[in-house]
Amino acid sequence: AQTVTQSQPEMSVQEAETVTLSCTYDTSESDYYLFWYKQPPSRQMILVIRQEAYKQQNATENRFSVNFQKAAKSFSLKISDSQLGDAAMYFCAYNQGGKLIFGQGTELSVKP
Amino acid sequence: EAGVAQSPRYKIIEKRQSVAFWCNPISGHATLYWYQQILGQGPKLLIQFQNNGVVDDSQLPKDRFSAERLKGVDSTLKIQPAKLEDSAVYLCASSLLGSGSLADTQYFGPGTRLTVL
Numbered sequence: 001a002q003t004v005t006q007s008q009p010e011m012s013v014q015e016a017e018t019v020t021l022s023c024t025y026d027t028s029e030s031d032y033y034l035f036w037y038k039q040p041p042s043r044q045m046i047l048v049i050r051q052e053a054y055k056q057q058n059a060t061e062n063r064f065s066v067n068f069q070k071a072a073k074s075f076s077l078k079i080s081d082s083q084l085g086d087a088a089m090y091f092c093a094y095n096q097g098g099k100l101i102f103g104q105g106t107e108l109s110v111k112p
Numbered sequence: 113e114a115g116v117a118q119s120p121r122y123k124i125i126e127k128r129q130s131v132a133f134w135c136n137p138i139s140g141h142a143t144l145y146w147y148q149q150i151l152g153q154g155p156k157l158l159i160q161f162q163n164n165g166v167v168d169d170s171q172l173p174k175d176r177f178s179a180e181r182l183k184g185v186d187s188t189l190k191i192q193p194a195k196l197e198d199s200a201v202y203l204c205a206s207s208l209l210g211s212g213s214l215a216d217t218q219y220f221g222p223g224t225r226l227t228v229l
Contacts, residue, residue, distance in 0.1 A: 004154075033215055035217075037220075042222065043201055043203075043222055043223040043225070044220055044221065044222045044223065045155070045203065045205070045220035046220075047217060047218075047219070050217065052215070091154050091155075093154075095216070098143065098160065098167070098168075098207075098216060099145065099157045099160055099168060100147075100155070100157070100218060102154030102155050102156070103154055104152075104153060104154055105152075105153070105154055
């Protein structure tokens, strides 16, 4: 069965600094999609970025980028120039046949 | 474009009572999902519909949970009777493409926080 592991329950970053959140996954599939979702205290899950396994180029969305290492089954999220509004729970997710398998989440706090 | 709507936002009930949650997906989205998110954990899929048919309900506790998606649009999730361990946030999501599409992006509603006393 596919599993997603986020080994950092909590992370902290200084405003304007860079932080990297880790995620590893296990799958026997060759093509798949990976996602990072943000969940602020309002509870609504917001898509941050997604990556197709067949694309070697790492996805980038403004201040958010990923480091996708397919052989290592690693999918980390880098947030540059951190802002106070980035404080939230971040979930890594794997798309298994249309349903998302989520990791346990990493709570990110941003210090002013 | 309107997002996924859910109601109520909060619900507090006694154990053994029943409760229902409602979800209205993004217009035109074929697939609808219900997830359960227990405090401190990632969401877990309960049931997935494509149009008004069930695609996956393998994780739905069918002795107490039921869900329907009439006319392939709105959906209702019901718990009867509720147990203490059902306390969680219930998230509804929808996606445009059919189930099984790896590229399909799911859009989530604000969730319903259920507390069972």
